[in-house]
Amino acid sequence: MIRIRNSLLAKPVLFIFAGIGITLATTGVTAVSLYQMRLDAMAQARNTAQNLVLSLQKETERNLDIYQLAMRDVVTSMETPSILQLPPEVRRLVAFSAANSVGELGVIFAADAAGNAVLDSRSNPPPTFNVSDRDYFVVQQQQKGTGLYLSKPFVPRVGNTVQPSIALSLRLNDANRQFAGIVAGTLRLNYFHQLFEGSILGDHGTLTLLRTDGTVLMRQPYHRDDIGSTLAGGHSFPPLVQSDQGTYVDVAVLDHIERLYSFRRIGKYPLVVVVGLATEDIYAGWRKRAFAIGMVTAILNALTIMLVLMFSGQLRTRFAMERQLQTLAWFDALTGLPNRAQLNKETFRILTNASRDSSQFAILFIDLDRFKRVNDTQGHSAGDEVLSEIARRLRNCVRGEDVIGRLGGDEFLAVLQNCDVHRAAHVAGRILQALYQPITVNAKYDTSITLSASIGVSLYPHDGQDADTLLRNADMAMYKAKSTGRNQVHFYAPLYERQAKEQLELEIALQRALQGRGLSVAYQPKVDVTGALHGAEALVRWHDEKLGIVPPDRFIAIAEESGLIAKLDAWVLDEACRQLAEWRAVGINVPNISVNVCAADFKRPDYPGFIAHTLRVHGLKPASLILEMTERVMFDESADGIHTSLEAIHALGIALSIDDFGTGYSSLTYLHRFPVKELKIDRSFVRGIGVDAMAESLAQTVINIGNMLKLSVVAEGVETPAQRDFLHHHGCLMYQGYLYSPPLPPEDFARWVEKHRQQTPAGGSG
Numbered sequence: 001m002i003r004i005r006n007s008l009l010a011k012p013v014l015f016i017f018a019g020i021g022i023t024l025a026t027t028g029v030t031a032v033s034l035y036q037m038r039l040d041a042m043a044q045a046r047n048t049a050q051n052l053v054l055s056l057q058k059e060t061e062r063n064l065d066i067y068q069l070a071m072r073d074v075v076t077s078m079e080t081p082s083i084l085q086l087p088p089e090v091r092r093l094v095a096f097s098a099a100n101s102v103g104e105l106g107v108i109f110a111a112d113a114a115g116n117a118v119l120d121s122r123s124n125p126p127p128t129f130n131v132s133d134r135d136y137f138v139v140q141q142q143q144k145g146t147g148l149y150l151s152k153p154f155v156p157r158v159g160n161t162v163q164p165s166i167a168l169s170l171r172l173n174d175a176n177r178q179f180a181g182i183v184a185g186t187l188r189l190n191y192f193h194q195l196f197e198g199s200i201l202g203d204h205g206t207l208t209l210l211r212t213d214g215t216v217l218m219r220q221p222y223h224r225d226d227i228g229s230t231l232a233g234g235h236s237f238p239p240l241v242q243s244d245q246g247t248y249v250d251v252a253v254l255d256h257i258e259r260l261y262s263f264r265r266i267g268k269y270p271l272v273v274v275v276g277l278a279t280e281d282i283y284a285g286w287r288k289r290a291f292a293i294g295m296v297t298a299i300l301n302a303l304t305i306m307l308v309l310m311f312s313g314q315l316r317t318r319f320a321m322e323r324q325l326q327t328l329a330w331f332d333a334l335t336g337l338p339n340r341a342q343l344n345k346e347t348f349r350i351l352t353n354a355s356r357d358s359s360q361f362a363i364l365f366i367d368l369d370r371f372k373r374v375n376d377t378q379g380h381s382a383g384d385e386v387l388s389e390i391a392r393r394l395r396n397c398v399r400g401e402d403v404i405g406r407l408g409g410d411e412f413l414a415v416l417q418n419c420d421v422h423r424a425a426h427v428a429g430r431i432l433q434a435l436y437q438p439i440t441v442n443a444k445y446d447t448s449i450t451l452s453a454s455i456g457v458s459l460y461p462h463d464g465q466d467a468d469t470l471l472r473n474a475d476m477a478m479y480k481a482k483s484t485g486r487n488q489v490h491f492y493a494p495l496y497e498r499q500a501k502e503q504l505e506l507e508i509a510l511q512r513a514l515q516g517r518g519l520s521v522a523y524q525p526k527v528d529v530t531g532a533l534h535g536a537e538a539l540v541r542w543h544d545e546k547l548g549i550v551p552p553d554r555f556i557a558i559a560e561e562s563g564l565i566a567k568l569d570a571w572v573l574d575e576a577c578r579q580l581a582e583w584r585a586v587g588i589n590v591p592n593i594s595v596n597v598c599a600a601d602f603k604r605p606d607y608p609g610f611i612a613h614t615l616r617v618h619g620l621k622p623a624s625l626i627l628e629m630t631e632r633v634m635f636d637e638s639a640d641g642i643h644t645s646l647e648a649i650h651a652l653g654i655a656l657s658i659d660d661f662g663t664g665y666s667s668l669t670y671l672h673r674f675p676v677k678e679l680k681i682d683r684s685f686v687r688g689i690g691v692d693a694m695a696e697s698l699a700q701t702v703i704n705i706g707n708m709l710k711l712s713v714v715a716e717g718v719e720t721p722a723q724r725d726f727l728h729h730h731g732c733l734m735y736q737g738y739l740y741s742p743p744l745p746p747e748d749f750a751r752w753v754e755k756h757r758q759q760t761p762a763g764g765s766g
């Protein structure tokens with residue numbers, strides 16, 4: 001068998017988690033890198049746009065500077081007085097040569113104060129045209145010191161070109177600094193078109209030349225209608241003119257496409273050049289790559305998951321096999337019970353626990369009597385059936401914490417935790433009884449077999465300190481059981497053997513007593529400080545013909561272990577009620593009667609109903625009855641619904657009294673939670689009064705708790721006036737004990753009440 005249990009791979013689930021982890025990690029890394037690539041694409045586009053806009057700005061600025069310089073030349077030549085003195089033709093010629101230098105950019109011309117062309121770089125003499133209505137004329141005419149003016153786009157009046165143009169104008173002054181006309185240069189917007197055309201813009205990129213008032217002078221891609229339209233008023237216009245340069249992402253006003261825009265003001269000119277790169281184009285390359293990378297990652301992830309699933313599946317199968325092998329190694333294949341090896345392990349574990357807690361445990365060696373006969377007469381398969389059935393019955397005889405295993409053949413072992421001789425005897429008895437029921441082996445022929453067993457018992461620590469010794473001794477005890485007649489239990493230690501025998505005898509005798517007339521009830525008065533009777537406690541008595549008087553402290557425990565207690569308590573309850581009713585009928589006034597109950601009583605179906613019924617039968621009111629129980633009863637988990645029963649009993653009007661208070665769990669919360677009316681100070685505390693400071697202070701504590709919670713406090717076992725005085729002094733007002741009376745047979749009790757009534761005029765309290 002390959003041992004991989006201790007490695008990390010030992011858990012297929014972990015393996016799957018690791019696979020998922022790897023997948024998530026690669027997906028995460030991919031996502032992050034894709035995101036980074038996307039950022040990179042944008043950064044790169046930003047660079048491109050900024051470089052492009054810078055080169056366009058430089059180029060345009062340079063050309064406009066040349067243009068302006070040429071215009072200024074013309075202005076100078078036309079304004080210089082010396083030149084003005086030259087004949088007009090000569091002056092024109094000078095200006096013409098200056099103007100001519102800008103040839104391919106457009107036309108430079110001059111107009112007089114009336115707007116008539118006086119000079120033109122295209123021809124000399126100039127063509128006849130008037131520009132007095134043009135904005136570039138009017139502005140210069142009306143405002144001194146405008147400087148260079150840049151016009152709106154227009155279609156020139158001269159020449160065969162219909163290409164839109166703009167004009168730059170400068171003012172001409174005469175000698176008196178009065179308006180003398182303008183020098184203007186027209187610039188075919190086509191020039192910009194050519195300039196921009198070579199730029200790489202992607203499918204949805206744009207290039208725009210704007211006047212700072214928002215008028216579009218040129219737009220690439222070129223649409224005639226865009227020329228002269230205005231962007232002013234659009235939400236992204238203000239940033240364009242508020243700074244000299246910038247870059248931002250925005251959705252275009254004109255075509256609603258999202259773009260990365262980069263812009264620059266062209267020198268001192270009222271012009272802005274804007275480059276827009278569509279984000280769609282920016283991310284186009286990234287998108288293709290992202291798709292490819294995503295696909296590859298997805299495929300790799302799918303492969304990883306497939307591999308992990310396949311591998312973990314294999315692991316799972318392997319583990320299942322390993323588990324099966326283990327089951328074979330540790331459990332008996334026929335009965336499913338632990339085998340000898342597993343039993344050794346379990347025994348060792350229980351032994352360790354027991355030595356740590358210094359508790360006892362028992363080993364029961366169970367051997368079937370004459371099992372060989374079953375195999376011989378019914379065949380081996382019938383034998384197997386019998387063994388399986390025996391295993392099932394054995395399991396039912398023990399508690400969950402106990403271990404039942406098969407040593408082999410017809411030998412079984414029971415290891416009983418927290419077990420003393422009484423319980424061992426009891427469980428062993430139950431096993432004998434359970435096995436001694438007929439087993440049907442061959443349903444068709446309705447064959448049934450009855451088997452008995454011999455059981456040997458050893459107890460830790462008395463009969464051995466280690467598992468081997470205990471097992472050997474249990475085995476020896478079992479042989480003893482076989483040799484002395486089979487179908488019986490034998491203890492290894494003579495002491496236990498005796499005790500177990502006695503216990504068995506007692507159990508049988510008690511059973512007889514419950515059917516016959518061995519039981520009786522004694523009554524012990526409960527009095528107040530004046531000695532007046534307040535109630536009586538019913539205490540069971542057993543007088544066996546052979547065993548004599550058996551004290552309750554011995555047989556109550558046996559009754560509890562053997563399950564006889566509920567029957568016993570029911571009998572006491574009925575008898576006490578009957579007696580109380582009888583006394584009252586003859587005028588003996590007993591205020592109430594207390595009976596002792598235990599957890600097992602509550603297991604009876606409808607226990608409250610049973611009590612109510614008993615009271616009714618004897619014509620008693622619920623107030624006549626008090627139930628005494630120890631704290632342990634309230635915490636007993638074996639009796640389901642015990643709390644509900646207590647509520648129901650309280651609802652009937654029956655009082656609850658806590659017996660032996662302070663010796664058990666003493667959790668104050670249950671005193672609030674349950675309808676408790678009375679606390680009884682345990683005998684052991686009362687005995688300690690005047691002797692043991694600890695017992696005294698415990699007695700005081702109980703009294704204080706009772707008084708605080710407004711419960712009556714009854715002291716039991718009060719034997720001396722000193723005890724009574726101490727108790728009285730500390731606030732305990734009710735007493736029970738030999739100082740007043742021992743528990744008495746009914747006739748004696750009646751006499752005691754009569755005699756007492758004469759002594760204490762206070763009488764009872766009804």
Ligand code: C2E
Pocket residue numbers: 524538539540551552553556565568569572596597598628659660683716717718719736737738739742743
């Ligand atoms: P318990 O309920 O604490 O009963 C009081 C015990 O103290 C009785 O013992 C009683 O005889 C004894 N006692 C009373 N006064 C004195 C005294 O002054 N000095 C001393 N040393 N002892 C005194 P008993 O009758 O032997 O009963 C023992 C225990 O058996 C009871 O303790 C109770 O837990 C249980 N028991 C008795 N009758 C029943 C019953 O009918 N049903 C159940 N479930 N338990 C019962």
Ligand code: CA
Pocket residue numbers: 537596628659
């Ligand atoms: Ca009691």
Ligand code: CA
Pocket residue numbers: 659660680682683716
């Ligand atoms: Ca008690």
